[in-house]
Amino acid sequence: MDLDDDLHGLGRDELLAEVRRLRAGIRAHRDSTGHDLCWHQPQLWGLLPERVEPDVAVPPWPRFLRGCVLYRESLESQLPNAPVHDREYGA
Template identity: 55%
Template sequence: MDHDLDAMTREQLISEIRKLRAGVRAHRDATGHDLCWHHPQLWDLLPEQAGKPPIVPAWPQFMRGCIAYRASLDAQCPGAARSEQEYGGGP
C-alpha cells in the first residue's frame, strides 16, 4: 500500500513527513466544539482515497456515542479547562 514511498527521494520523504506531522498536530490541537467534527482533511493526507463514505450512526446511537466520548475526556483529561461556549457553526 505504501509503495509510493520506495520511489521518493530523501527530500520528498522529509516533505511527506512534515505534511503528515502538520496534519496530526492540527487534529491533536482541535479544541472546544471542533473535537466533535468529522475530519476528512486528515485522511486526505494519505495518497489513496478511502473508497466509500463513512457509515453514520442513527441519531440515538450517535448521541450516546457523543456522550461517551465527552465522558472519556473527563477520564483521560480530568484537569482540562472547561468552556461554556455554545456551538455556533461548522468547522
C-alpha cells in the same frame, strides 16, 4: 496492493517533506479543541495518497447521542483538569 508503494521512489528530501506534511496534519488534528473534537475529519484522511470516499455509516440519533455522551465522559476521566470550552457551536 502496497498502499505505501509511492514512497519507494522518493528521495531523502521528498521523504522529509512528506513527513513534515503528515506531522502538520496530525498536529492540527491533535490540537483541535472544543466542538472541533466531534467532527468528521476528511482533512486528516486527505493526507493519505489514496483517494477514496470513506464509507461512513451514521448511527441513529439516540445511539449517536449516547456515543457523544460516552466520548465526553471518557474525556472527563482521561483529562480531568482540562479547561472547559463553554461556547455554543458556531459562536
